[in-house]
Amino acid sequence: MTESYPSPAAAPSRRTTLRAAGGGTLLLGLGLAGCRSAVSGSESAEKAGAAKPRRGGTVSVAINSDFTPSLLFAQSSQSLQHRLVYNTLTRYDEELTPQPELATSWHYAKDGRSITLELRSGVTFHDGRPFTADDVIFAVKNLQNPARAAQLRATAGVITGFEKQGDHRLVLKLAHRVNNLFDLFEFMIITDRNSVEEALKGTRLNGTGPFRLTKWSPGSSLSFTRNDAYWQQGRPYLDAVEFRVIPQADALVSSLRTGQSQLTFQVPGRNLAVVKSSPGLTVTEYDTGGGAQYLGVNTTVAPLDDRTVRQALAHAVDRERILKQTLGGYGLASAAPWPKSSPAFTEAGRTHYAHDPAKARELLRSAGHTRLDLPLLHLNLPGDTAVAESLQYDLKQVGVHVTLQPTDPATAQKDLISQKMPALWTMSHGFAQVQPSTLAVSAYPFNEAKNTSKYRSAKYTRVVREAWTSPATGAAVNTLHREISDILLDEAFIIDLVIRGNVQVTAKDLHGVTLNKFAYLNLDNAYLAA
Numbered sequence: 155m156t157e158s159y160p161s162p163a164a165a166p167s168r169r170t171t172l173r174a175a176g177g178g179t180l181l182l183g184l185g186l187a188g189c190r191s192a193v194s195g196s197e198s199a200e201k202a203g204a205a206k207p208r209r210g211g212t213v214s215v216a217i218n219s220d221f222t223p224s225l226l227f228a229q230s231s232q233s234l235q236h237r238l239v240y241n242t243l244t245r246y247d248e249e250l251t252p253q254p255e256l257a258t259s260w261h262y263a264k265d266g267r268s269i270t271l272e273l274r275s276g277v278t279f280h281d282g283r284p285f286t287a288d289d290v291i292f293a294v295k296n297l298q299n300p301a302r303a304a305q306l307r308a309t310a311g312v313i314t315g316f317e318k319q320g321d322h323r324l325v326l327k328l329a330h331r332v333n334n335l336f337d338l339f340e341f342m343i344i345t346d347r348n349s350v351e352e353a354l355k356g357t358r359l360n361g362t363g364p365f366r367l368t369k370w371s372p373g374s375s376l377s378f379t380r381n382d383a384y385w386q387q388g389r390p391y392l393d394a395v396e397f398r399v400i401p402q403a404d405a406l407v408s409s410l411r412t413g414q415s416q417l418t419f420q421v422p423g424r425n426l427a428v429v430k431s432s433p434g435l436t437v438t439e440y441d442t443g444g445g446a447q448y449l450g451v452n453t454t455v456a457p458l459d460d461r462t463v464r465q466a467l468a469h470a471v472d473r474e475r476i477l478k479q480t481l482g483g484y485g486l487a488s489a490a491p492w493p494k495s496s497p498a499f500t501e502a503g504r505t506h507y508a509h510d511p512a513k514a515r516e517l518l519r520s521a522g523h524t525r526l527d528l529p530l531l532h533l534n535l536p537g538d539t540a541v542a543e544s545l546q547y548d549l550k551q552v553g554v555h556v557t558l559q560p561t562d563p564a565t566a567q568k569d570l571i572s573q574k575m576p577a578l579w580t581m582s583h584g585f586a587q588v589q590p591s592t593l594a595v596s597a598y599p600f601n602e603a604k605n606t607s608k609y610r611s612a613k614y615t616r617v618v619r620e621a622w623t624s625p626a627t628g629a630a631v632n633t634l635h636r637e638i639s640d641i642l643l644d645e646a647f648i649i650d651l652v653i654r655g656n657v658q659v660t661a662k663d664l665h666g667v668t669l670n671k672f673a674y675l676n677l678d679n680a681y682l683a684a
Contacts, residue, residue, distance in 0.1 A: 226343075398414075489505065530558055594614075600642070
């Protein structure tokens, strides 16, 4: 027996969809009304009273690092273009309630061990091939492949069976109940099963999305043109989208101020004040905490195998200074990974490690150290370099001398996945903005089974697995979230610094820009005002 949920014609109620997310389990917790996604103009043009959207025009998007095809199925800073070419099964709204995309409705079995998806008909890939249930089956199996390095592979792996009921109805059978299936559905891009190897080389991206990739010039640009056969009638409005790779911060800012670029999410914090003062630009922060800057620690490198030393590092960092001086004041200084929109967030967790150099030195002395010399890897991008330099200064004040090791984003992501990081590194992580258990079963820095820090704990695994599979709701499941937080804070194998949503800079004549919860750019409704 099954429970039925929203039809394509009706948006699901908040209560209904929370139940739909896991056979009665809580998807993301209640009390999220303050959580919103930024939109250029805050809402659609019709709601905001702006001019009626017009068709045509090209938008230039400034990015600071190039597309990396080999990371197509892993969420990273190179994922921005995913939603231009590919659709997902569902998408979250501002309250993190799943809404239809290629899946128009769904219903869970009472025991939470299967879910039936009604799939959108009349959808075609860019080459004209119809979208069917076989494409969803391929997408799931593709993410189950370890070679794809997909962060949500564990969740995809819970799907153990497929029952097609025609071309547009599919039953997914689950090994056990999980409460983050809709995180998978928003993360999982639906790619063409016949050309996936070409996609991984960047030679052919064949999706069902609003734009077609027409040219990739490695290190320089990506060009997209409108998909005139897109399933959403009348969309997209734009004729074309150009991604321009501009790694230098000053050049990126200049391209915005001179109108050469109309959109970016990659202005370094130190440059945001300049951009904000520019009359033709708008700065908007996504306050759902889709990312966080952190200090990673390799727990197999002595003396970082000592928890006391790791805790000393956590106390040494001045998070508020990093937020204000390095990130332009956008974000939330926090020792825990959770944004305020998450049911796992607590103020006690956020402030657990106050900036206390004296305590940091005391902890180091108690562990038998007065001076340490360690490497610190960071991305060779202006914003990331600034964070690394701030960490270098703070750690030096307590006797920890770090040598900066810059590297490019693609290499860093591959090393992160393969656990090849040095003693210390600083990067940003995602996955705390959705179902809390997703962070600890999916994100490479936190994965309970295999994380970049090489930290393992039977207790951590038990708590994470219980939270991931629990049918509990409300206070009961939040108790498990607190246990996860307590372990993360006490063990300090990942030291969170600042929770930060994406900061969007747009030209004032560009409207309708959104991101999904995994920072895939959605330009379905974007348009340039006359």
